[in-house]
Amino acid sequence: MQIQDLPYADPGVPDARSGPRFLWWLGRNQLGGQFKALAWGLLHFTSVAALPFCVGFAIQAVVDRSGARLTLAGVALVLCGFTIALGDTFLHRSAVTNWITAAARVQQLLARKTARLGSALTRRVAAGEIVAVSTGDVEKIGWFVEAVSRFTAAALTVVLVCVGLVVYQPALGIVVAVGVPVLALSVLPLLPRATRRADFQREKAGRATELASDTVAGLRVLRGIGGEDLFLDRYRRASQEVRHAAVRSARMWALISGLQVLLPGLLMIAVVWHGVGLARDGRITIGELVTVYSAVMLLAYPLRHFEEIAMAYSFSRPSAKRAAGVLSLDRATDTDGVRGAAVSTGDLYDPSTGLLAPAGCLTAVVCGDPDAAGRLAERLGGHAAEEGTSVLLDGVPLDELPLDSARTAVLVQDKDPVLLSGTLRELLDVPASGEVTAEEALAAAQCGDVLEALIQGSLDAEDAMDARITERGRSLSGGQRQRLALARSLITDPGVLVLDEPTSAVDSHTEARVADGIRSLRAGSTTVVFTSSPLLLDLAERVVLVHEGKVAAVGRHRDLVRDEPRYRVVVTRETDEETASAGRPEEKTVRAAGAAFAGRSADRRTALSDVLDELEEIEETA
DSSP states (O other): OOGGGOSOSOOOOOOOSSHHHHHHHHHHTTHHHHHHHHHHHHHHHHHHHHHHHHHHHHHHHHHTTOHHHHHHHHHHHHHHHHHHHHHHHHHHHHHHHHHHHHHHHHHHHHHHHHHHHTTHHHHHSOHHHHHHIIIIIHHHHHHHHHHHHHHHHHHHHHHHHHHHHHHHOHHHHHHHHHHHHHHHHTTGGGHHHHHHHHHHHHHHHHHHHHHHHHHHHTHHHHHHHTOHHHHHHHHHHHHHHHHHHHHHHHHHHHHHHHHHHHHHHHHHHHHHHHHHHHHHTTSSOHHHHHHHHHHHHHHHHHHHHHHHHHHHHHHHHHHHHHHHHHHTOOOSSOOOOOSOSOOOOSOEEETTTTEEEOTTOEEEEEESOHHHHHHHHHHHTTOOSSOOOOOEETTEEGGGSOHHHHHHHEEEEOSSOOOOSEEHHHHTOOOOOSSSOHHHHHHHTTOHHHHHHHHHHOTTOSSGGGOEEOGGGTTSOHHHHHHHHHHHHHHHOOSEEEEESTTTTSOHHHHHHHHHHHHHHTTTSEEEEEOOOHHHHHHOSEEEEEETTEEEEEEOHHHHHHHOHHHHHHHHOOOHHHHHGGGSHHHHHHHHHHHHHHTTOSOHHHHHHHHHHHHHHHHHHO
């Protein structure tokens, strides 16, 4: 896999049982790149290791006054220089390729998991942690994956040099062969502590990222309540904790780095001291002493990779653990689509609550708990947060349909939809049936003023469709963002459209027009609206009251206002005293009047006449 071939057609199915297993799976899926980097690494490191032998051979040729051997040593040095440059160039290229392709694979896996889980992901994992995993953690994982091949090449080179020195000059080679493993293993007792400090630093950094992400997302609300200073102090404290943890971690790694310099120096002193004694006694030549000395000096280069692989693993292990934690998540109910890909049409029924949305009808759902309403809306779309009986679409369990088919059949717009940055044309370029045009969807969602605002805010755009929308639509008001999101949902024209509080941020006049637009554009299609707005409820063909997780009443809006106290509490926000007095005849009559005027009666004069007649009967009886 080359960088230009990215993205992967299929990133594979990861082993997300633990962080180390995930790292092992990544390495196994990049064996081609690993072997390529290993080959170039061996060429580079062995060429570097051959330099001392060439230098020692040249010095001995000078001592022996042999021009032929000196020429041969010069040719060998030039060849080593060429192979060093060639190996280093392609080793770096292969290592960077392995790094980028590993990081890209992890990012594709995270993106696929995010798309699969949908809104359920942010309920199970903090948004800041997802950002940390998909940015900094991905880089650290890629670092370890590419460092493995370089470490392997360096380790093999060290073994070859030690064996070569033992064969070349046993008296000094044995000292080197014993000392090098001691150097490589000397830092092992310090690694657990360094790893714990690195884990603690990653934890603090992840917490600070979460806090920053949540603060930025709620910045407008914070400004409204004057909470900027409070959150700024919280982030400042979190940032200082990250700094202290990073300093403690850096101290440990500085100690390890210092040992990697000190111990090879001590080994070199021991080799030179022992070698000088052997040369004085005539047991070794000057060239052999220079060869062994140069070899020990150059061994510090591949030995540095032992420190790097330890550091890379200690930093990538918690990152891989977090990535595996996200990748191990799955939908609460998922049978991988045992049925065909055909999109069903028909009634939508939730066995858990008893909610029924008849096909082709506009059904409004009233729920006193907004959080429960949000969970029910997501459940209707197949995004249940907990395991349970699947929602039925035309008698077919939604979870038994392939995920693409289920999302095509049922679309859920939550109460806080996200607008991606880009032009309005790009925002509305979503998978759709083609039956609803962008103009029709924008008109139904009453986006005329939004289009004017976009044109005014984009100096270089003459067409509103080419006007740019900032990230999350921050340049627009809450109501404008809500209506653009509604238009995006309407243009898809799904078989079943579930809207959770689609007009909560707009004024009553605009809300009335939006309600008419939804009813007109979705005529003959199944639409479920979670709302407590009388304007929307009066237009619904069927209103369902969900109380304590079960359907408590079904009817028309005006009938439920008159006859169902629990419905009135949610819709009209009346107090307990008002509910208690609701049983008196005059109260019922007044409520009937309120129901008549809350709705859109075709003949309000008739409704008012009926109310006056009832009041006269009550007075005569009294």
